[in-house]
Amino acid sequence: MKLLEKVLVAMDFSQPSRDALRMAILLAKAFHSEIILIHVIPEMSGLKIDKGIIRRMETEKLREMEMDLKKKGVSSVEILVRFGIPFERIIEHSDELDVNLIVVGSGKRERKFPLGTTAERVMLYADKPVLAVKPGSRPLIRKIFCPVDFSEASKRALINATHLSRTFEAHLTALTVYEPLLSSLLGPGRTPGESKEKALVKRQQYQFDRFLRGFESENLNWTKTILRGKPYEEILRVIRKVQPDLLVMGSQGRTGLSRFLMGSTTERVVREMPCSVITLKQEHVIRFPLEKDLANIETHFRKGKELLEKQVMEGAVAQFEYCIRKDVLFIPAWAGMAVAYRNMGKKKEAERCDEMAAHIRKHLWENEDGQQKS
Numbered sequence: 001m002k003l004l005e006k007v008l009v010a011m012d013f014s015q016p017s018r019d020a021l022r023m024a025i026l027l028a029k030a031f032h033s034e035i036i037l038i039h040v041i042p043e044m045s046g047l048k049i050d051k052g053i054i055r056r057m058e059t060e061k062l063r064e065m066e067m068d069l070k071k072k073g074v075s076s077v078e079i080l081v082r083f084g085i086p087f088e089r090i091i092e093h094s095d096e097l098d099v100n101l102i103v104v105g106s107g108k109r110e111r112k113f114p115l116g117t118t119a120e121r122v123m124l125y126a127d128k129p130v131l132a133v134k135p136g137s138r139p140l141i142r143k144i145f146c147p148v149d150f151s152e153a154s155k156r157a158l159i160n161a162t163h164l165s166r167t168f169e170a171h172l173t174a175l176t177v178y179e180p181l182l183s184s185l186l187g188p189g190r191t192p193g194e195s196k197e198k199a200l201v202k203r204q205q206y207q208f209d210r211f212l213r214g215f216e217s218e219n220l221n222w223t224k225t226i227l228r229g230k231p232y233e234e235i236l237r238v239i240r241k242v243q244p245d246l247l248v249m250g251s252q253g254r255t256g257l258s259r260f261l262m263g264s265t266t267e268r269v270v271r272e273m274p275c276s277v278i279t280l281k282q283e284h285v286i287r288f289p290l291e292k293d294l295a296n297i298e299t300h301f302r303k304g305k306e307l308l309e310k311q312v313m314e315g316a317v318a319q320f321e322y323c324i325r326k327d328v329l330f331i332p333a334w335a336g337m338a339v340a341y342r343n344m345g346k347k348k349e350a351e352r353c354d355e356m357a358a359h360i361r362k363h364l365w366e367n368e369d370g371q372q373k374s
Contacts, residue, residue, distance in 0.1 A: 003163070003286045003315075004031035006099040008128075010090050010118070011039045013061060015135065016105030021065070022139040023131065023276065024103045025072055030167055033100070034076035035069060037062050038093055040086040055081050087121035094128045101285050106132045106273050114273035123251070123270070129160075129285045133276045137245070141168040145244035145275075147175045147235045149265075150211045153250025156280050161248040162215055163286045163312060165222065172222035173242055174212065177231040178204040201226075214313055214344030232268035239274045247277040288315030297323045297330060304336050308343075316340040331357050 009024045011017045021037075028035050039058050062079040069077050082089045094102050107116030115123075119132045146161035148154035158174060165172040181196055208226055227234045239247065249266050270277055278285060288307065304319030317340045323333035338353035 002032055003288065004033045004100045005287070006034050006036060006097060006101075008036045008038060008090070008094050008097065008099040008102050010086070010102070010104045010122070011037050011062065011065070012086070012105075013039075014105065016107070016116070016133070018105075019135055019137060020103045020105040020131075020133040023133045023137070025069065025074060026139040026141065027101070027103075028074045029072075032075070034078065035074050036078045036080065036093075036097060036099065037065060038080040038082065038090060040089040041081070041083050042086065043083055051083060055083075086118050087125065090118075090122055091126045091128075094126060099128060100287060101129050101131055101278075102126055103131045103133065106134055115271055120271075123279050127281055127283060129278055129280045129283055131276065131278045132270070132273070134273055137276050141170050141245050143242060143244040144168075144170050144172045144246045144248060145175070145239060145242060146172065146248045147177070147231070147265075147269075148208075148211065148250075149176065149231070150207055151250065153280065155211070155250075156284060157248045157250040157278075158215060159314060160278070160280060160285045162220055162222075164246070164248070166219060166310065169221070170245070172220065173225065173238070173244065174215075174222060175225045175227065175235065175238055176204070176208050176211075177227045177229060177234045179230065180228055201228075210345060214346070215311075219311065231265045235265070235269050236272060236274060239269075244275055247275050249277065249279055251279045251281050288312065288318045297326050297333075301330075301333060301336070304333070304340075308336060308340060311343070313340045313344045329360050331360055334360070 004027060007024050007028055009017075009021050011021065024035055027033060039062060041054060041058060058081045059079065062081065066077045066079055080093060082093070090102060090104070102122060104119045104122055105116070106119045107114050114134075115132065119130075123130045123132065141164065144161050144165050146154075146158050148158055161172055161174075164170065178200065181200060204226055208224070212224060225238070227238070247269070249269065251264070251266050266279065270279065300319045300322045304316045304323070307313075307316035307319060317337055320333040320337040320340065323330050324337075327333075334353045334357035338350045338357065341347075341350035341353060
């Protein structure tokens with residue numbers, strides 16, 4: 001089962017896109033992923049060109065890259081040459097091919113706007129996770145940084161960040177930032193007071209601990225930090241201090257905005273392009289698919305147990321749910337799902353699964369007189 005099956009890399013043969021490809025190779029080799037190279041040739045109105053000749057020339061360039069990738073250990077490579085608006089074609093094919101991740105090069109380092117126009121538009125409009133690679137960065141993932149605000153988007157980001165950290169044996173920094181109480185909100189001449197500030201800190205610590213409960217793992221090397229201030233300022237300050245190789249962020253936070261890059265914390269941080277960054281909206285980079293060719297329950301159950309041991313709780317739940325859909329009386333799957341939910345901090349769901357396992361055990365193994373069947 002490939003947890004990261006397809007990586008779509010936008011290539012324009014510039015140095016930033018080559019830096020992006022180097023990072024994609026790192027991921028592909030770690031997850032045995034397929035790399036899909038896409039080169040989009042912009043349409044030029046009023047200019048007569050022989051598209052066939054240009055397509056052949058650009059295809060030949062990608063063929064050379066394909067051969068090089070295979071020499072570097074990437075077993076599966078596909079190439080695409082298209083005409084049109086680059087970001088539109090990139091997004092279109094990411095959906096058609098159902099890729100796990102879009103990888104793009106960001107703007108040049110000397111530019112005032114570090115993210116780059118195409119990368120920004122892909123991040124804005126794509127539903128798929130997007131990795132924008134900082135120019136000149138090394139293809140290494142030794143430090144990962146993931147800010148959270150307890151939203152579903154940041155939970156999704158942290159799930160992926162923890163799995164990437166385990167895969168690359170990288171140190172993960174999880175950060176949450178709370179904004180201080182403002183005296184202006186309490187009335188003229190009034191201050192929050194030390195007791196209220198302490199209560200705020202205590203509440204934030206409780207929420208952070210509760211949020212992280214399902215992510216605890218002995219195999220994960222991480223630091224958990226709470227800071228006070230404006231979120232985007234503190235995030236950028238910590239990034240400058242920690243100097244991570246990769247930033248993982250959910251693109252929708254507490255603001256409830258339905259689109260990315262609309263004044264959110266994520267927008268402000270990503271626009272600075274302090275390091276390579278993955279943004280996630282509704283989909284995971286690391287998926288836990290139920291493979292079509294695995295038809296028996298025992299295979300899925302074994303996979304669920306493996307994911308439990310690796311602390312990949314959502315993936316384990318998906319495997320156990322498959323078993324239950326095939327056989328609702330399969331007690332080990334109910335028990336395994338209870339363990340996974342308990343590790344995720346979902347007490348009610350865990351209790352429901354335990355109750356179902358006990359109910360099935362009682363009625364499956366006892367007759368109406370309460371005697372155990374032989």
